[in-house]
Amino acid sequence: MDVMHFRELRAEVFRLHSEQRYADALELLEREADRHPDRFGDIMFWRGCLSALLGDVDGAIAFLQEAVDRGHWWSESTIMGDPDLNSLHEEARFTRLVATCRDRHAEAQRSARPELILLKPESDPPWPLLLALHGMGGSAGEFVEHWRSIATEGWLVAVAQSSQIVSPGCFGWRDQDRAVEEICGHYEAIARECEIDSDRVIIAGFSQGGSTAIRIGLNGLLPVTGVFGIACAPRDLDEVRKTVASSTSRDLRVYLVVGDQDYVFRRAVEFCELLRSMGVAAQLEVRPGLGHEVPEDFSRSIAAGLEFLLR
Numbered sequence: 001m002d003v004m005h006f007r008e009l010r011a012e013v014f015r016l017h018s019e020q021r022y023a024d025a026l027e028l029l030e031r032e033a034d035r036h037p038d039r040f041g042d043i044m045f046w047r048g049c050l051s052a053l054l055g056d057v058d059g060a061i062a063f064l065q066e067a068v069d070r071g072h073w074w075s076e077s078t079i080m081g082d083p084d085l086n087s088l089h090e091e092a093r094f095t096r097l098v099a100t101c102r103d104r105h106a107e108a109q110r111s112a113r114p115e116l117i118l119l120k121p122e123s124d125p126p127w128p129l130l131l132a133l134h135g136m137g138g139s140a141g142e143f144v145e146h147w148r149s150i151a152t153e154g155w156l157v158a159v160a161q162s163s164q165i166v167s168p169g170c171f172g173w174r175d176q177d178r179a180v181e182e183i184c185g186h187y188e189a190i191a192r193e194c195e196i197d198s199d200r201v202i203i204a205g206f207s208q209g210g211s212t213a214i215r216i217g218l219n220g221l222l223p224v225t226g227v228f229g230i231a232c233a234p235r236d237l238d239e240v241r242k243t244v245a246s247s248t249s250r251d252l253r254v255y256l257v258v259g260d261q262d263y264v265f266r267r268a269v270e271f272c273e274l275l276r277s278m279g280v281a282a283q284l285e286v287r288p289g290l291g292h293e294v295p296e297d298f299s300r301s302i303a304a305g306l307e308f309l310l311r
Helices: 006-018 022-035 037-053 057-069 076-081 083-088 092-111 140-146 176-193 208-218 237-245 265-277 298-309
Strands: 115-119 127-133 156-161 164-167 170-172 196-206 226-230 253-259 281-287
Touching: 006 022, 006 037, 022 037, 037 057, 037 083, 057 083, 057 092, 076 083, 076 092, 076 164, 092 164, 115 140, 115 176, 127 140, 127 176, 127 208, 140 156, 156 176, 176 196, 176 208, 196 208, 208 226, 208 237, 208 253, 226 298, 237 265, 253 265, 253 298, 265 281, 281 298
Parallel strands: 127 156, 127 196, 196 226, 226 253, 253 281
Antiparallel strands: 115 156, 164 170
16 A cells, blocks of 8 residues: 555545544554654544544543653643543543643743744845745744745745744744744844845745734734735634724735635635725635645645735
């Protein structure tokens, strides 16, 4: 049997989960687990979640405990905040496991720092800038691969990595005040080092990173031309309405890419409709059959998105 790319495995597991086919998803992970040793923590967490959903409390704790015994951990907000694991909360074994994770997270967080990957084009400046934000549980090193192509087309590409660590090698933007502070700090550093075309500055992001990018764009926290979001939409549309009504964000352009099988799909549709009703230029690219992920042929979305945002 061919080995599934991890991206394909994740998409299939999430699809089966959304269809409540928990046993099928668990069977798939059991078959593929050993083929992705670098994603051991993710796979064991999913196996724990699926076992819990199937009513196998002992099995769920065993999967999570095996990961912890081998040095892995998750942030307390991740492991306690996932509703799939609610049935474990009263178990003393789970409480001890969470305490171990909490201690390891605190130790790792003390040395975590915001990072930035900068890809400079070979053309002469000033350069258009694309500042990209990874999703929850992502990293700059992983997310930059989606954007390398535009660096060869004259764009300065900056991919930020949060200092908020959620598990080994994985980061998130949960604390939005800290996220905004770090992202604005990155922009200021880039502006000092590089000559930027101020008429072509895009902030982009996937999932939680995309929602963070939307917040920064709509609130005018950075001088961006547009927002490029993937698999994201704000949760509070009333807050969006107030923000747009009281700011200059009507000059902003917003482009979203979302799959029609993504759990944020309906919210993304409503968000774009709201923006248009308030005079903000917004376009939604819907990918049939796609779940909560970056499209495999993402270069097509990049071309369409940049064309719209710079129109």
